[in-house]
Amino acid sequence: xxxxxxxxxxxxxxxxxxxxxxxxxxxxxxxxxxxxxxxxxxxxxxxxxxxxxxxxxxxxxxxxxxxxxxxxxxxxxxxxxxxxxxxxxxxxxxxxxxxxxxxxxxxxxxxxxxxxxxxxxxxxxxxxxxxxxxxxxxxxxxxxxxxxxxxxxxxxxxxxxxxxxxxxxxxxxxxxxxxxxxxxxxxxxxxxxxxxxxxxxxxxxxxxxxxxxxxxxxxxxxxxxxxxxxxxxxxxxxxxxxxxxxxxxxxxxxxxxxxxxxxxxxxxxxxxxxxxxxxxxxxxxxxxxxxxxxxxxxxxxxxxxxxxxxxxxxxxxxxxxxxxxxxxxxxxxxxxxxxxxxxxxxxxxxxxxxxxxxxxxxxxxxxxxxxxxxxxxxxxxxxxxxxxxxxxxxxxxxxxxxxxxxxxxxxxxxxxxxxxxxxxxxxxxxxxxxxxxxxxxxxxxxxxxxxxxxxxxxxxxxxxxxxxxxxxxxxxxxxxxxxxxxxxxxxxxxxxxxxxxxxxxxxxxxxxxxxxxxxxxxxxxxxxxxxxxxxxxxxxxxxxxxxxxxxxxxxxxxxxxxxxxxxxxxxxxxxxxxxxxxxxxxxxxxxxxxxxxxxxxxxx
Numbered sequence: 001x002x003x004x005x006x007x008x009x010x011x012x013x014x015x016x017x018x019x020x021x022x023x024x025x026x027x028x029x030x031x032x033x034x035x036x037x038x039x040x041x042x043x044x045x046x047x048x049x050x051x052x053x054x055x056x057x058x059x060x061x062x063x064x065x066x067x068x069x070x071x072x073x074x075x076x077x078x079x080x081x082x083x084x085x086x087x088x089x090x091x092x093x094x095x096x097x098x099x100x101x102x103x104x105x106x107x108x109x110x111x112x113x114x115x116x117x118x119x120x121x122x123x124x125x126x127x128x129x130x131x132x133x134x135x136x137x138x139x140x141x142x143x144x145x146x147x148x149x150x151x152x153x154x155x156x157x158x159x160x161x162x163x164x165x166x167x168x169x170x171x172x173x174x175x176x177x178x179x180x181x182x183x184x185x186x187x188x189x190x191x192x193x194x195x196x197x198x199x200x201x202x203x204x205x206x207x208x209x210x211x212x213x214x215x216x217x218x219x220x221x222x223x224x225x226x227x228x229x230x231x232x233x234x235x236x237x238x239x240x241x242x243x244x245x246x247x248x249x250x251x252x253x254x255x256x257x258x259x260x261x262x263x264x265x266x267x268x269x270x271x272x273x274x275x276x277x278x279x280x281x282x283x284x285x286x287x288x289x290x291x292x293x294x295x296x297x298x299x300x301x302x303x304x305x306x307x308x309x310x311x312x313x314x315x316x317x318x319x320x321x322x323x324x325x326x327x328x329x330x331x332x333x334x335x336x337x338x339x340x341x342x343x344x345x346x347x348x349x350x351x352x353x354x355x356x357x358x359x360x361x362x363x364x365x366x367x368x369x370x371x372x373x374x375x376x377x378x379x380x381x382x383x384x385x386x387x388x389x390x391x392x393x394x395x396x397x398x399x400x401x402x403x404x405x406x407x408x409x410x411x412x413x414x415x416x417x418x419x420x421x422x423x424x425x426x427x428x429x430x431x432x433x434x435x436x437x438x439x440x441x442x443x444x445x446x447x448x449x450x451x452x453x454x455x456x457x458x459x460x461x462x463x464x465x466x467x468x469x470x471x472x473x474x475x476x477x478x479x480x481x482x483x484x485x486x487x488x489x490x491x492x493x494x495x496x497x498x499x500x501x502x503x504x505x506x507x508x509x510x511x512x513x514x515x516x517x518x519x520x521x522x523x524x525x526x527x528x529x530x531x532x533x534x535x536x537x538x539x540x541x542x543x544x545x546x547x548x549x550x551x552x553x554x555x556x557x558x559x560x561x562x563x564x565x566x567x568x569x570x571x572x573x574x575x576x577x578x579x580x581x582x583x584x585x586x587x588x589x590x591x592x593x594x595x596x597x598x599x600x601x602x603x604x
Contacts, residue, residue, distance in 0.1 A: 034261075056267055080296070117137055162183075411426045429451045443472075
């Protein structure tokens, strides 16, 4: 008969309940809001199956075909709407859709109407919005393991996603691996008390005077790095605060106040993993591969078994992926190998949980604000920004007074510039830059624009940027415009740069709309014009038409891109080409006028 004598030895995975033949075992909550097994001795036959099913009991571990050296990847969903609505890069959504494509079932956690979290297993694609995204509190498994076992026995395929301990529990209920089952775990920081979370939700519902209709952890309104908690209410109002200002997330991320006792000494850390596939946020990507971090969310993926490898690569072209290293993933995800430290305040939180409201608990045990905390945070951010700006500034602007004055004017003083030095969203002008920007022109920095970067020391080549009345320039990804560039954005036009570089002497003339995708390489002397400059008086002539250059496009030396052209992702434009018509993705074009020379081109 299973008996829980130490709460640190129970994860609440419900495996014991799922194998009980007489249904004499139930899960009951303690005063902290975590459930533990309770046996009805009157109907227990003492078969011992519950003991054998527990993944934490020594000698019970089931050997699984999981790799000691998993394949590591950086991944995101190419559907930007899915990526933005997901916790990190939207990988789980793609995996789920792939399973549904073959008529399979998907198991994962959803919010119930009472704001508790339960696991379901479903064949219905319409459940994807409820299934995707982290829930940050313990989900109740219930009888899902028995349901999955029955589905597999009937010949169905199932994708199951849960915490590592839940995945281990499922394998113990099944008695080992199963051909039709693919499992996903994630790098888990610990599961929080449902009781504490429901108190938090009650506080918000009282404050907003309505029932919550949608809860979204890691909302990306303020970006992935500052992931926020967003709650929408029946009266149309909404609550949104980032990780630094939301009381529940501070209690979890900063103070470690709500986590289940077993999570402080987790037995499912490290490698090999429990799941066939491991998902995580790729924290630290901005340091390791800044070119891959656009603050929309990026996933770290470990393929831990041949089954996981095959299933992941079956998903197809909906995911962007690049090889990475396990060490890079671990450097930003310490919980891959380590459990949380137990905060001494935790015991006091649960001593007071039945005596206080959530607001009172937070003020006493895990305050979001305080003069010392706030001042320390401000000082740290100012110091970090100053170091970054000065280091980058001196590297690019040197001691040039004109460059530094332009830096201050455009990033701090100018009314219609949207910059954020704290997040490296700014203009870095070099000494030989000449900027003529109308006071009504709007400049939006979501990353850094380096203007006039020179490759030869002592070069005096001038770089020019003109922005006319009511024009708009948007910088969505880090962009380097090398020296000699001549960029002209005329009245009412919109220029969007999504990241990459333009080499020496590039000319961009934008009179309507020019968009350049991310990771583009534009060689020396390239001309991009959406504008004829002079009007042909014949009927039907349009003096300006949009130009759209896709992602990862290489434009060769002295090529010319004229109005109305769209260049597909991954295309290559040969040196000296004159492009007057659309270019399909991954095609090499050349000549005057440019024609397709080769298809299915890959370049780096």
